[in-house]
Amino acid sequence: MATTAPHRPEHRADSPLSVHDVTVTYHRRPVLWDIDYDAPAGALVAIVGPNGAGKSTLIKAALGLVPVATGEVRIFGKPGMANRSLVGYVPQRESVDWDFPISALEVVAMGRYRRLGWLRPVGRADLDAARECMARVGIADLADRQIGQLSGGQQQRVFIARALAQEARLYLMDEPFAGVDASTERAIVDVLRDLRAGGRTVICVHHDLQTVPEYFDHVLLLNTRVIAAGPVSGPGAVFTPANLHKTYGGRLTLLERAAEALARAGGGVAVGPDAARVVDGATVIGGAGVEDRPHRSPGA
Amino acid sequence: MSELWRILTLQAGYNTSVVVLGTTVLGAAAGLAGALALLRKRVLISDSLAHATLPGLAGAFMIAAALGADPKSLPVLLAGATVTGVLGVLSVQWLSRYSRLSEDAALAVVLSVYFGVGVVLLSIVQRLSVGGQAGLSRFIFGQTAAMSAGDVWLMGGVAIGAVLIVALLFKELRLVCFDRGFGRAQGWPIGGLDVLLLALITLVTVAGLQAVGLILVVALIVTPGAAARFWTDRLGALLVLSAMLGAVSGYLGSAASAVWPKAPAGAVIVLAASAIFVVSLVIAPRRGLLARTAALLSQRVRIQREHTLRSLYEWHEAAAPGAVRRDAVIPAGAAIRAGSAWSRRLAMRGLAWRGLVCAAPGGWMLTEEGWAEAERTTRIHRLWEAYLIRVGGHDPLHADDPADLIEHALDPAIVAELERTVAGERAMPRSPHEMRGEGGRA
Numbered sequence A: 001m002a003t004t005a006p007h008r009p010e011h012r013a014d015s016p017l018s019v020h021d022v023t024v025t026y027h028r029r030p031v032l033w034d035i036d037y038d039a040p041a042g043a044l045v046a047i048v049g050p051n052g053a054g055k056s057t058l059i060k061a062a063l064g065l066v067p068v069a070t071g072e073v074r075i076f077g078k079p080g081m082a083n084r085s086l087v088g089y090v091p092q093r094e095s096v097d098w099d100f101p102i103s104a105l106e107v108v109a110m111g112r113y114r115r116l117g118w119l120r121p122v123g124r125a126d127l128d129a130a131r132e133c134m135a136r137v138g139i140a141d142l143a144d145r146q147i148g149q150l151s152g153g154q155q156q157r158v159f160i161a162r163a164l165a166q167e168a169r170l171y172l173m174d175e176p177f178a179g180v181d182a183s184t185e186r187a188i189v190d191v192l193r194d195l196r197a198g199g200r201t202v203i204c205v206h207h208d209l210q211t212v213p214e215y216f217d218h219v220l221l222l223n224t225r226v227i228a229a230g231p232v233s234g235p236g237a238v239f240t241p242a243n244l245h246k247t248y249g250g251r252l253t254l255l256e257r258a259a260e261a262l263a264r265a266g267g268g269v270a271v272g273p274d275a276a277r278v279v280d281g282a283t284v285i286g287g288a289g290v291e292d293r294p295h296r297s298p299g300a
Numbered sequence B: 001m002s003e004l005w006r007i008l009t010l011q012a013g014y015n016t017s018v019v020v021l022g023t024t025v026l027g028a029a030a031g032l033a034g035a036l037a038l039l040r041k042r043v044l045i046s047d048s049l050a051h052a053t054l055p056g057l058a059g060a061f062m063i064a065a066a067l068g069a070d071p072k073s074l075p076v077l078l079a080g081a082t083v084t085g086v087l088g089v090l091s092v093q094w095l096s097r098y099s100r101l102s103e104d105a106a107l108a109v110v111l112s113v114y115f116g117v118g119v120v121l122l123s124i125v126q127r128l129s130v131g132g133q134a135g136l137s138r139f140i141f142g143q144t145a146a147m148s149a150g151d152v153w154l155m156g157g158v159a160i161g162a163v164l165i166v167a168l169l170f171k172e173l174r175l176v177c178f179d180r181g182f183g184r185a186q187g188w189p190i191g192g193l194d195v196l197l198l199a200l201i202t203l204v205t206v207a208g209l210q211a212v213g214l215i216l217v218v219a220l221i222v223t224p225g226a227a228a229r230f231w232t233d234r235l236g237a238l239l240v241l242s243a244m245l246g247a248v249s250g251y252l253g254s255a256a257s258a259v260w261p262k263a264p265a266g267a268v269i270v271l272a273a274s275a276i277f278v279v280s281l282v283i284a285p286r287r288g289l290l291a292r293t294a295a296l297l298s299q300r301v302r303i304q305r306e307h308t309l310r311s312l313y314e315w316h317e318a319a320a321p322g323a324v325r326r327d328a329v330i331p332a333g334a335a336i337r338a339g340s341a342w343s344r345r346l347a348m349r350g351l352a353w354r355g356l357v358c359a360a361p362g363g364w365m366l367t368e369e370g371w372a373e374a375e376r377t378t379r380i381h382r383l384w385e386a387y388l389i390r391v392g393g394h395d396p397l398h399a400d401d402p403a404d405l406i407e408h409a410l411d412p413a414i415v416a417e418l419e420r421t422v423a424g425e426r427a428m429p430r431s432p433h434e435m436r437g438e439g440g441r442a
Helices: A055-062 A104-116 A124-136 A152-165 A182-197 A209-215 A241-248 A253-267 A273-277 B003-008 B014-039 B043-051 B053-066 B074-098 B103-126 B133-141 B149-168 B170-178 B180-185 B190-212 B217-229 B235-259 B265-283 B289-319 B341-353 B368-390 B400-409 B412-421
Strands: A017-026 A029-038 A044-048 A070-075 A087-090 A170-174 A201-205 A218-223 A225-231 B357-360 B363-366
Touching: A017 A055, A029 A055, A029 A225, A044 A055, A044 A182, A044 A209, A055 A070, A055 A170, A055 A201, A087 A152, A087 B180, A104 A124, A104 A152, A104 B170, A124 A152, A152 A170, A152 A182, A182 A201, A218 A241, A225 A241, B003 B014, B003 B235, B014 B043, B014 B149, B014 B170, B014 B190, B014 B217, B014 B235, B014 B265, B043 B053, B043 B074, B043 B103, B043 B190, B043 B217, B053 B074, B053 B103, B053 B133, B053 B190, B074 B103, B074 B133, B074 B149, B074 B190, B103 B133, B133 B190, B149 B170, B149 B190, B170 B180, B170 B190, B180 B190, B190 B217, B190 B265, B217 B235, B217 B265, B235 B265, B265 B289, B289 B341, B289 B368, B289 B400, B341 B357, B363 B368, B368 B400, B368 B412
Parallel strands: A044 A201, A044 A218, A087 A170, A170 A201
Antiparallel strands: A017 A029, A017 A070, A218 A225, B357 B363
16 A cells, blocks of 8 residues: 555554544644655555654654644554554664663563553562563673673664563564664564564664665654655565655755744744754653753654 | 661661662662763753752642642652743754854753742742641751651652663663664654663652652752763663662662751762762772872883893893894993982883893893893884884884884884885894983983
8 A cells, every 4th residue: 555645545543553634842842744655464564754754753642751732643543642552662772771771671661561561569570571571682691790891783683672571562662773783683674573463563663775775664754744654565566766856855945844843932032053043842852850841852 | 886887787767768768769860860861961951950849849849839729749849840941941052053052051041040949839838828838948958867667668660660661762762872873863762761761860869859859859860870881881880879879879878868867868878879989980990090000110110121131132232233142141230211319220120020031250240031022122123113214204213202202102014014114124123223322211
């Protein structure tokens, strides 16, 4: 089912992730613009686009980590967070402090926290399950290491193992292949294929265009709006030079200029390097923590 | 038996014992909450919080006096302190979210504005006609002597509450401190848990005002956790150790200030905590300065040793091309490696001390062990050179130095991978470049 932006298909109730007319703004500047997308079930999907295209933001909006200005996200047909327990998440590796006093096994066991619920401590069964997930990504022997002593690839595998421990049906991964060694890349690809064989859907933000045809079945070409979405190859393939050119080459300068004007009008603050710090509360991302306020666009 | 010993063993009278016990318990609570604040990167906000309690203390005093209540009542004063302390935290959050101020500027603004208002209110309080104003200044620098048994119960309650919260919500607090995004994606109320942690910090700060004073209470919160971090990589152990170090600081500090009543208790307690921190910083295994310096030095020595061994192997190759023999005697004056004759002699002494070379008539000879080690380091060096030339496209004449930089860090897995990549090099590879200098490396 190939979709392009102007064409609005009926949303399928059984789609693992159905994004309907979603717009996300950051300080009134649109980061995602009217996104309409149904992820196919049981497929490996790559989200591809240039820096600042809103790839990470799309994943975060799907998880409810950033507020959507308009539109709706449905997970397995249910709106909002009703089906949240069916979603596994692999954040960007840089999003945590790797000097934190915690072992690899304890991080992986975090995947079981929701299942455990309030107050109940992590038990033997959880640790066993976590060990099994570590074995699936080939790092069973690193369970007791403090996470800062792991290599970049091993750290990424810890995050993948934690997502596996969530036993989800839909996995959202933010650049799982970024900065990993060759053997980690192979290990992750094997896990993704395992998940697909088990009927799971995996959606990855992906940077390496060369490996898209090898690793993924479907692709979502994104640059603030959806450029094209559909199979990577075969009939109706959307992973074409023309679409890629539209994604990476054709900058929507008018939309950008309109966004700048909107941001200026909203905050009344001069443009320049500081333009992102416009006074505007309504769309700031984050909860109670004062450090939550991002100092750069979340779409990076 | 000295005075200090009697105080430490709680034999110096009821009042002193009460003070020592109270500050010990307070230190434990502050260490526990502080370690979490440290991991959640909330330390500076607790400093702003502490300074923002001053207008609350003065305000509560004035209101109580105006209403005819006892203005010196501790619960009344601490209630006032809590109110403005929380207002201070909210101001920081509001400023850094809705103004263009960065967070550190917001922290500084709130700290100074609230503290300034507090100082002004304090000067008004001094001119009131009610008594007891002098007692307020103890909240600035801390004064343990004024502590009553009731105050100790209050601190004990705070400490037990803190331990209970942390024990029950250990898993949730760990999640909040480590990975908020993942926690929120799982559906945990991360904002609510953050507020809980902040409430815990507020509770400990307010409870510590009387003993340590609002200027230094942040030190009691941050120092034990920072010291404990040097000793462990486990969160559970870190929290227990931080509470223990906080308790020891409170215990030693209050005992010392009982011996020298002129010294402000808060400062002495904080000095005790700082001493523990400095000792940890220096002597902790692995993370401490000494351990890290020792590790760095031993690595340097190992690299020098490996260079010398490789030079010796290359000397053997040059001395008997095609038929290298371990038991050839290396003349004492042979130019086996760069550096002065003195440094060469030192290097050989070092090898001899490790049993890698032994004295032979007219010079030195490699031992069995030394020969194996020399072969191994030379082989790794040449494999790495070959790899850099073939895969990395290095000029054969210039692969030597980049190889030098990294070969000492290669673990067996990487060496095996090297052997696979640079196939057919299982025996000793030939050096890709001429040896510099006669009979070895210059």
